Amino acid sequence: MATDAVTATERQVWRLRRRPVGEIRDGDLTLEREALPELADGQFLLKILYISLDPTNRIWMSDAEGYMPPVGLGEPMRALVAGRVVASRKPGVAEGQIYSGLGVLADAMITDGQGLNRLDLPKGLSLATAFGALGMVGPTAYFGLLDIGRPKAGETLVVSAASGGVGQVVGQIGKIKGCRVIGIAGGPEKCRYIVDELGFDAAIDYKNEDVGARLDALAPDGVDINFEQVGGAIMQAVVARLRRFGRMPLCGLISGYNDVEPADWPGKWGLVLMRRLTIQGFIILDYVDRYPEAIRDLVGWMAEGKLKTRQDVRDGLDRAVEHLNSLYTGGNFGKLLVRVSPDAEG
Ligand SMILES: NC(=O)c1ccc[n+]([C@@H]2O[C@H](COP(=O)([O-])OP(=O)(O)OC[C@H]3O[C@@H](n4cnc5c(N)ncnc54)[C@H](OP(=O)(O)O)[C@@H]3O)[C@@H](O)[C@H]2O)c1
Numbered sequence: 337m338a339t340d341a342v343t344a345t346e347r348q349v350w351r352l353r354r355r356p357v358g359e360i361r362d363g364d365l366t367l368e369r370e371a372l373p374e375l376a377d378g379q380f381l382l383k384i385l386y387i388s389l390d391p392t393n394r395i396w397m398s399d400a401e402g403y404m405p406p407v408g409l410g411e412p413m414r415a416l417v418a419g420r421v422v423a424s425r426k427p428g429v430a431e432g433q434i435y436s437g438l439g440v441l442a443d444a445m446i447t448d449g450q451g452l453n454r455l456d457l458p459k460g461l462s463l464a465t466a467f468g469a470l471g472m473v474g475p476t477a478y479f480g481l482l483d484i485g486r487p488k489a490g491e492t493l494v495v496s497a498a499s500g501g502v503g504q505v506v507g508q509i510g511k512i513k514g515c516r517v518i519g520i521a522g523g524p525e526k527c528r529y530i531v532d533e534l535g536f537d538a539a540i541d542y543k544n545e546d547v548g549a550r551l552d553a554l555a556p557d558g559v560d561i562n563f564e565q566v567g568g569a570i571m572q573a574v575v576a577r578l579r580r581f582g583r584m585p586l587c588g589l590i591s592g593y594n595d596v597e598p599a600d601w602p603g604k605w606g607l608v609l610m611r612r613l614t615i616q617g618f619i620i621l622d623y624v625d626r627y628p629e630a631i632r633d634l635v636g637w638m639a640e641g642k643l644k645t646r647q648d649v650r651d652g653l654d655r656a657v658e659h660l661n662s663l664y665t666g667g668n669f670g671k672l673l674v675r676v677s678p679d680a681e682g
Contacts, residue, residue: 346371348653349442350413355406356397359594359664364397365413365441365657372446375425382419382435382445382452385680386467387653389660389672390416390501394593403619412440418455418467419445436467443653443676458635463681468671469505469638469645470631476587476620477505478630481563482513483623484585484616489514491560494551494574498539499526499646501671502587505634506563507536508643515561518554520547520570522666529669534644548573558582567591568599575604578613586617594664646670651678 348369356364375381396414399406407414417439421431426449429435438451457466480502487493493510497503498519507530510517519530520540527539540550547570551559558579564571567589578584592599608615623630637643648670650659656674663672 347442347444349440350656352397352407352409352411352413355399357596360394360657360661367654372444375423375446377425378448379446380424380426380429380449381422382447383422384417384419384439384443384445384676386418386464387441387656387674387676388416388468388471389656389663389674391588391590391593391663393660412442415439415441416472418463436471441656464647464649464673465645468647468673470634472620473501473671474505474634475623475627475630477502477509478634479623480585480587480618481506481509484618485561485563485583487513487515487561492516492555493561493563494518494520494559495563496520496570497565497590498530499669503565504534504645508534511535512637512642526669542570551577563587565590578611580611582611582613584613584615586615590664647673649673649675651675
């Protein structure tokens with residue numbers, strides 16, 4: 337139902353003012369209050385309820401080669417959002433509906449709906465869980481592991497950043513598929529969580545243990561699948577232990593996202609050849625048409641109690657950039673979201 341009633345006249349928005357060098361610093365982005373224009377035909381006003389803070393946000397701030405154009409200087413910072421329609425002049429879009437997808441780091445946005453999809457909450461799930469776990473990280477884990485990792489029962493799967501948004505889902509799908517799952521995470525609390533609460537077979541605390549030595553003890557015959565999210569020394573330790581015909585879905589390289597100069601691959605190509613390894617980078621955007629397949633299975637596993645997810649929800653748009661920075665030091669525990677509005681679950 338279309339309506340002419342516009343209920344917000346201004347918004348707060350983070351704009352990119354400078355390309356960060358290294359970690360994001362004060363002044364790279366600024367939070368600004370600005371007037372919202374009147375809705376035009378074909379547009380609707382979304383009150384943003386949750387914002388997803390993702391490692392890739394840092395990639396979008398850089399003008400190095402990426403998979404999407406960088407955010408322009410002076411533009412609103414791009415982010416994945418979930419919001420409620422509060423006014424609409426777009427046929428088929430009605431007040432009260434929830435939309436999620438590509439938006440901006442703000443408390444409201446006017447949109448024609450491009451990049452956004454209607455979000456119908458699966459029964460029994462909060463918006464934080466549906467948006468946080470199923471919006472991007474769940475499908476990323478699903479397609480990366482099942483399409484590229486091709487797990488078989490009895491195989492050994494290693495996943496890094498294991499307690500985070502993607503990692504927690506990867507490990508549990510690995511268990512559902514009958515793999516032996518070893519998670520790598522920072523600190524004893526995260527390691528306990530993935531084993532005791534999520535059912536991983538073992539955890540390696542890379543902040544306090546030697547990853548290579550622990551892998552040798554836990555998987556003396558080697559590793560079949562390395563779901564890679566971190567890069568650097570952790571990746572090298574796992575790659576060196578991949579077995580013949582091992583697979584490596586290359587999902588992320590978070591340890592290097594703040595690097596000023598990208599690190600070089602340290603000469604393991606011989607090993608890729610000799611062991612016939614498959615290493616494939618992937619970006620979830622390539623799977624958008626197949627999302628329903630992932631959502632159907634993920635929601636089904638959640639309903640059966642086989643898949644648990646943890647969201648790390650922080651309040652307030654004003655500290656969003658500070659929270660974003662915490663991703664690169666492991667300050668989050670679970671999928672990191674900002675609750676922009678106190679009535680987000682309302
Ligand atoms: N390809 C795609 O389409 C796609 C989609 C979504 C996400 N991703 C990638 O998947 C990875 C995880 O994303 P997420 O959203 O699920 O984030 P997340 O795992 O919830 O948060 C990031 C985690 O990375 C770990 N980390 C950060 N810096 C590290 C370092 N230097 N060394 C080792 N671990 C480090 C931290 O965990 P610890 O405390 O355990 O260190 C931190 O909690 C990222 O690389 C991201 O870019 C890719």
